[in-house]
Amino acid sequence: MQRDTRQRRAIRRVFANAGRPLTPDEVLEHGQRIVPSLGLATVYRNVKALADDGWLSQVELPGGGLRYELAERPHHHHFLCRSCDLAFDVHKCPDEVEELAPEGFEVDGHELILFGRCAECR
Amino acid sequence: MQRDTRQRRAIRRVFANAGRPLTPDEVLEHGQRIVPSLGLATVYRNVKALADDGWLSQVELPGGGLRYELAERPHHHHFLCRSCDLAFDVHKCPDEVEELAPEGFEVDGHELILFGRCAECR
């Protein structure tokens, strides 16, 4: 059976408060403010388990590793800051993007990434 | 001074014929049909040099390493096949995407990636 540990609760709380995709390192950093002893392996284990459970989903953005975000959220896209490398949510989506594919291609999803500098970094 | 080697010519030809972004491994594979002795290190070196010269540009798509494509091309986007993992060009672009960013964010570029199955894989 699966146990409800301090660590897992902390990791869930980190995502619930984040409102944007997080890398495992970011989860570690924020999680250690709640459970200081939290280790990176535990973050990887739990993030993976939460994704398997369908509570988190993977976000693959250019440059480096996977990020994770809460799964049950309305369709949205991402903004990647070139300065601080944080990812942010973009809640608007251009319509009918999936119509743009070449003839004969079957589209089952899309990702739109805006690049630039976030409000903090400007 | 920079020399015009068989290997570099082959790599340039591979990109000129590709019409889509290529990984270093793909460049190696196609390049070896022209120069069979071509090595992976040479591909990395030349691809990097050609990118520094502005002849190639880097394309970062989800999942794994960098890809490269001819630099001087009209604005376009990419389709990533979930089955064969090849990247293809998409020549249409939804208008005004960069307007979608949150208040206070400065956008200087964007990437739209369509996911699905390419014509071959269907």
Added chain:
DNA sequence: GAAGAGATGAGAATTAATTATCATTATAGC
């Protein structure tokens, strides 16, 4: 509060992509 079993944490191991090393080869300029 004791016992069993899943979870943790620290660091080692793995993996994949990329870069460095270095003896050998091939190109550009004479």
Added chain:
DNA sequence: GCTATAATGATAATTAATTCTCATCTCTTC
């Protein structure tokens, strides 16, 4: 054709992300 020197190819080394190992800890249940 000859020379010097940049480029190559094979492989080792590096790097960063992720996973594994295992002794220890701590939930859960009784």
